Amino acid sequence: MLRMLTAGESHGPALTVVIDGVPAGLRLDAARDIDPDLRRRQGGHGRGKRQQIEEDHAHITGGVRGGRTLGSPVAIGVENRDWENWRVPMQIEEAGFRRKRVTRVRPGHADLAGMLKFSFDDARDALERASARETAARVAAGAVARTLLREIGIVVRSAVVRIGDVTAAIPDAEQLAAAEASPVRCADTSASQRMVAAIDAARSDGDTLGGTAYVVAHGVPAGLGSYTQWDRRLDGLIAQALCSIPSVKAVEIGDAVVAAASRGSSVHDLPRWDSERGFHHLTNRQGGLTGGVSDGEDVWALAHFKPISTLLSPLRSIDTATGEEANAHYERSDICVVPAGAVVAEAMLAWVLAVAAVDKFGGDTVSELRRAAAEHARASTALR
Numbered sequence: 001m002l003r004m005l006t007a008g009e010s011h012g013p014a015l016t017v018v019i020d021g022v023p024a025g026l027r028l029d030a031a032r033d034i035d036p037d038l039r040r041r042q043g044g045h046g047r048g049k050r051q052q053i054e055e056d057h058a059h060i061t062g063g064v065r066g067g068r069t070l071g072s073p074v075a076i077g078v079e080n081r082d083w084e085n086w087r088v089p090m091q092i093e094e095a096g097f098r099r100k101r102v103t104r105v106r107p108g109h110a111d112l113a114g115m116l117k118f119s120f121d122d123a124r125d126a127l128e129r130a131s132a133r134e135t136a137a138r139v140a141a142g143a144v145a146r147t148l149l150r151e152i153g154i155v156v157r158s159a160v161v162r163i164g165d166v167t168a169a170i171p172d173a174e175q176l177a178a179a180e181a182s183p184v185r186c187a188d189t190s191a192s193q194r195m196v197a198a199i200d201a202a203r204s205d206g207d208t209l210g211g212t213a214y215v216v217a218h219g220v221p222a223g224l225g226s227y228t229q230w231d232r233r234l235d236g237l238i239a240q241a242l243c244s245i246p247s248v249k250a251v252e253i254g255d256a257v258v259a260a261a262s263r264g265s266s267v268h269d270l271p272r273w274d275s276e277r278g279f280h281h282l283t284n285r286q287g288g289l290t291g292g293v294s295d296g297e298d299v300w301a302l303a304h305f306k307p308i309s310t311l312l313s314p315l316r317s318i319d320t321a322t323g324e325e326a327n328a329h330y331e332r333s334d335i336c337v338v339p340a341g342a343v344v345a346e347a348m349l350a351w352v353l354a355v356a357a358v359d360k361f362g363g364d365t366v367s368e369l370r371r372a373a374a375e376h377a378r379a380s381t382a383l384r
């Protein structure tokens with residue numbers, strides 16, 4: 001069983017992720033396999049000054065020897081360079097600790113809900129962990145998942161298809177490459193330029209923007225996930241994983257919203273069989289998932305991000321110390337996180353698929369996993 005936990009505050013010394021259950025024998029190198037994704041998460045037009053301070057690197061501190069996983073837990077640290085600027089208010093030790101309370105809570109952030117949950121009188125105690133800086137640790141875990149998925153031919157990619165009211169069509173596999181060169185990770189050049197302009201306009205108005213990321217996995221074998229129990233349905237697991245990304249408020253599997261407004265005759269993917277491809281479908285509107293099980297097509301979903309809540313022109317809120325109305329607290333912030341969020345969405349989809357693949361194909365070693373996946377691929381093309 002593959003599982004992971006992350007730890008660390010946004011302005012603390014470092015983020016940590018522990019990944020348990022990675023099969024032994026996986027070639028894993030931080031600079032080659034993890035750092036490129038950490039860099040992709042830091043990029044994107046609309047990010048704030050924090051990304052100029054940080055230069056994320058993964059430090060593997062457990063579970064790997066001589067460039068290969070040992071089957072023991074893989075531990076990875078990602079340093080927060082900004083910690084230097086926060087040593088006093090984020091000090092770990094008690095002696096000499098001085099805090100500057102945050103009490104003018106930001107509407108839409110976890111400030112107030114976190115204070116109410118843990119009985120804090122300082123929103124910083126909540127916001128430091130609620131902050132999406134934590135997603136750097138998830139991207140590191142996602143990179144390990146992707147490295148494992150590559151062994152069985154699964155590749156996860158993404159593109160931005162909406163920022164504010166600027167939309168782009170969902171790109172096909174060939175068009176997806178263009179997203180990597182776009183400052184907003186959008187595969188359509190013209191929409192990309194309009195998205196940049198929309199972000200700039202929001203910035204000069206002291207405002208923020210949300211949008212939509214498309215995330216897709218190619219090469220997913222049929223049979224991952226299960227309809228036999230509610231909590232093993234892969235569509236549900238993907239929806240949860242994507243919705244757990246800070247500021248994602250809706251997840252759509254395949255063309256779900258269009259389907260909800262259509263007739264059944266125009267929605268369902270028709271299966272076919274031929275000796276070359278085996279079982280396949282004429283279309284892939286269902287996002288490669290039926291009954292919570294992968295059906296052999298690309299698995300795809302849309303993650304809808306709300307506009308982030310820290311506004312340069314703050315919203316009217318309250319001061320929790322006085323109960324009086326006040327402008328919300330402001331601290332250095334992004335304007336639009338959808339391009340970075342798309343990279344986090346890739347990591348989360350990769351993670352869920354890796355968990356499902358290890359669950360289905362098992363094995364203590366990568367070669368056992370590969371063998372089981374190859375055998376399953378052979379068996380699933382045959383007529384029955």
Ligand SMILES: Cc1cc2nc3c(=O)[nH]c(=O)nc-3n(C[C@H](O)[C@H](O)[C@H](O)COP(=O)(O)O)c2cc1C
Binds near residue numbers: 110248332335337
């Ligand atoms: C990559 C990424 C970066 C983010 N950066 C910020 C930020 O700079 N300022 C902010 O207010 N929210 C930011 N957010 C969103 C908040 O973390 C999120 O809105 C907050 O934790 C409350 O959670 P919720 O929106 O899911 O309810 C970011 C989200 C992501 C995915």
